[in-house]
Amino acid sequence: MSAYNFAFLDEQTKRMIRRAILKAVAIPGYQVPFGSREMPLSYGWGTGGVQVTASVIGPDDVLKVIDQGADDTTNAVSIRQFFVRTTGVRTTTQTDEASLIQTRHRIPETPLAADQIVVFQVPIPEPLRWLEPRETETRTMHALEEYGAMWVRLYEDITRHGHVETAYDYPVVVNGRYLMRPSPIPKFDNPKLDRCPALLLFGAGREKRIYAVPPHTTVRSLDFEDHPFTVEAWDRPCALCGASGVFLDEIIVDDKGGRMFVCSDTDYCARRRQACDAETP
Amino acid sequence: MYVAVKGGEQAITNAHRLLAEDRRGDPAVPELTLAQITGQLTLAVDRVMTEGSCYDPGLAALAIKQARGDLLEAIFLLRAYRTTLPRFGVSRPIDTGAMTLRRRISATFKDVPGGQILGPTFDYTHRLLDFDLAEPGRDATDGAVEPTLDAAIGGPVPRVIDLLDRDGLIETEDPDAEAQPVADVTREPLAFPAGRDARLQNLARGDEGFLLALGYSTQRGYGRNHPFAGEIRQGEVAVELVPEELGFAITIAEITVTECQMVNQFKGSAAAPPQFTRGYGLAFGHAERKAMAMALVDRALRCRELAETPASPAQDEEFVLYHSDNVEASGFVQHLKLPHHVDFQSELVLLRTLRAEAGA
Numbered sequence: 001m002s003a004y005n006f007a008f009l010d011e012q013t014k015r016m017i018r019r020a021i022l023k024a025v026a027i028p029g030y031q032v033p034f035g036s037r038e039m040p041l042s043y044g045w046g047t048g049g050v051q052v053t054a055s056v057i058g059p060d061d062v063l064k065v066i067d068q069g070a071d072d073t074t075n076a077v078s079i080r081q082f083f084v085r086t087t088g089v090r091t092t093t094q095t096d097e098a099s100l101i102q103t104r105h106r107i108p109e110t111p112l113a114a115d116q117i118v119v120f121q122v123p124i125p126e127p128l129r130w131l132e133p134r135e136t137e138t139r140t141m142h143a144l145e146e147y148g149a150m151w152v153r154l155y156e157d158i159t160r161h162g163h164v165e166t167a168y169d170y171p172v173v174v175n176g177r178y179l180m181r182p183s184p185i186p187k188f189d190n191p192k193l194d195r196c197p198a199l200l201l202f203g204a205g206r207e208k209r210i211y212a213v214p215p216h217t218t219v220r221s222l223d224f225e226d227h228p229f230t231v232e233a234w235d236r237p238c239a240l241c242g243a244s245g246v247f248l249d250e251i252i253v254d255d256k257g258g259r260m261f262v263c264s265d266t267d268y269c270a271r272r273r274q275a276c277d278a279e280t281p
Numbered sequence: 282m283y284v285a286v287k288g289g290e291q292a293i294t295n296a297h298r299l300l301a302e303d304r305r306g307d308p309a310v311p312e313l314t315l316a317q318i319t320g321q322l323t324l325a326v327d328r329v330m331t332e333g334s335c336y337d338p339g340l341a342a343l344a345i346k347q348a349r350g351d352l353l354e355a356i357f358l359l360r361a362y363r364t365t366l367p368r369f370g371v372s373r374p375i376d377t378g379a380m381t382l383r384r385r386i387s388a389t390f391k392d393v394p395g396g397q398i399l400g401p402t403f404d405y406t407h408r409l410l411d412f413d414l415a416e417p418g419r420d421a422t423d424g425a426v427e428p429t430l431d432a433a434i435g436g437p438v439p440r441v442i443d444l445l446d447r448d449g450l451i452e453t454e455d456p457d458a459e460a461q462p463v464a465d466v467t468r469e470p471l472a473f474p475a476g477r478d479a480r481l482q483n484l485a486r487g488d489e490g491f492l493l494a495l496g497y498s499t500q501r502g503y504g505r506n507h508p509f510a511g512e513i514r515q516g517e518v519a520v521e522l523v524p525e526e527l528g529f530a531i532t533i534a535e536i537t538v539t540e541c542q543m544v545n546q547f548k549g550s551a552a553a554p555p556q557f558t559r560g561y562g563l564a565f566g567h568a569e570r571k572a573m574a575m576a577l578v579d580r581a582l583r584c585r586e587l588a589e590t591p592a593s594p595a596q597d598e599e600f601v602l603y604h605s606d607n608v609e610a611s612g613f614v615q616h617l618k619l620p621h622h623v624d625f626q627s628e629l630v631l632l633r634t635l636r637a638e639a640g641a
Binding site: 004008010033034038039042045047068069072073075106123133134135136161162163165168169187188206208248264 | 624
């Protein structure tokens with residue numbers, strides 16, 4: 001790959017993206033427009049995340065890439081290969097071994113540490129988009145901190161259904177100021193964002209926006225005093241490793257309604273099973 | 282016993298191998314050459330260059346071959362290559378008035394200085410399948426005498442619209458100062474309201490089908506702008522660059538373009554008397570449908586500037602400019618096939634809770 005620069009992007013482009021990242025870190029939750037480039041992978045496949053990762057990755061980084069919590073899903077494999085090919089960095093599946101984690105739709109179960117960066121792939125960065133399709137309007141709403149429409153929507157959900165009808169990409173307020181989409185992670189993962197010691201970067205390639213949650217920043221999932229925010233719970237543990245209090249994938253095992261529930265985080269699950277095997281000779 | 286799905290890596294490798302096999306097709310049939318594509322599928326090459334924003338017939342042909350004829354995929358390939366190229370300067374505006382014409386027609390006047398030149402067009406063909414083309418070597422044009430012109434097309438031919446301009450019947454259009462920086466939608470994110478430079482770039486890269494439908498919608502009453510094809514011209518123009526160290530323009534390329542200048546009615550406003558207004562379309566190669574659709578949409582999007590009330594999709598700047606790009610659209614539509622089982626699981630949990638509470 002000598003025809004391409006380290007991590008594919010040229011240094012000028014990396015610099016432009018790093019400037020956007022710095023601004024994003026300085027204004028937590030604010031969506032910074034950036035000159036998103038056309039990447040050699042399809043829009044919707046993580047072009048924003050890939051650009052952010054390419055701009056912050058260095059030769060000494062250890063990279064982990066997950067999709068749906070798993071290291072072995074096809075798109076995670078494809079993005080990992082892209083960075084192996086263009087940077088030659090070491091990759092890992094172990095959350096605590098990685099210095100840089102690119103993710104789609106999950107935050108690992110293993111707690112993140114202060115020296116880690118997590119890059120989220122974002123399809124639609126604008127939390128107000130389903131309430132107001134126009135970018136010119138939503139930018140003004142953010143500037144004026146005019147988030148009443150979102151509160152009304154949540155209130156209407158509760159009066160109609162008894163619950164907020166958002167299961168993933170659940171809106172949060174960052175640092176007490178900006179309303180932010182946490183990307184389509186299940187709301188189960190929202191509490192992990194709050195005061196997270198790692199740097200969280202969000203890249204939306206097609207929509208040309210970058211935003212960030214700096215380490216130890218408050219991230220509050222929207223709720224009401226009498227309807228506190230809750231996360232998904234399962235009435236059984238992981239069928240493979242026995243973990244509870246983690247996000248479980250539902251696997252259909254036959255055509256007679258058979259189901260099993262297993263950890264969505266494949267690294268977490270595999271290591272628990274390994275540890276278990278080691279204990280029982 | 283369920284085993285977590287493994288082997289994504291092997292599956293991807295296999296998929297690429299199958300793709301290569303399908304691309305090649307029957308090995309008994311000779312492989313396509315790029316010269317055949319650039320020489321015989323010229324309009325496909327033109328579209329890929331236009332929407333790929335890169336004037337290079339050879340690369341466009343390679344992209345078409347690699348994409349197995351899927352032009353949107355070819356456009357994507359060319360764009361992903363283009364984005365790696367350094368931008369070392371901005372050319373001078375091309376002078377379409379100085380174009381070496383291959384085709385030039387005006388629908389607004391029976392005859393115009395320089396004449397109407399039909400050129401190579403499908404317009405008056407009868408769409409009957411030509412079975413002589415089915416077998417190589419039976420093409421009736423093989424060995425036929427080159428068509429000759431009654432008179433040589435000499436010198437620059439004035440643009441029809443400039444003739445109206447002289448009489449003040451059409452809004453004047455003054456070029457920006459050369460020193461004024463030009464927007465580059467491939468380097469900067471769109472901001473609204475978009476300048477006309479950014480808008481025209483966006484439309485030039487925009488999907489032909491999308492612009493065609495939008496342009497058509499204006500003709501059917503959704504933002505009607507009473508268009509006339511003032512002039513359509515196709516031909517070769519020089520691309521000039523002024524290198525800083527030289528200080529004067531040098532020609533760096535000759536490219537083929539299609540230009541469409543629409544003349545549109547305008548009833549006038551409080552600030553301006555009634556006069557004709559303009560819509561502009563430009564595309565690489567021979568791309569008349571694209572250039573005409575682009576001109577209709579450009580005019581529709583000028584509604585605010587002309588104090589017309591925007592009420593239709595084609596007049597809605599954010600709607601048009603955010604959805605015109607087929608590489609973005611194709612990617613985002615198709616990303617739905619990526620795994621979404623975590624989000625789906627969240628929805629299942631919520632739905633089961635709601636149904637349990639409803640006693641269903």
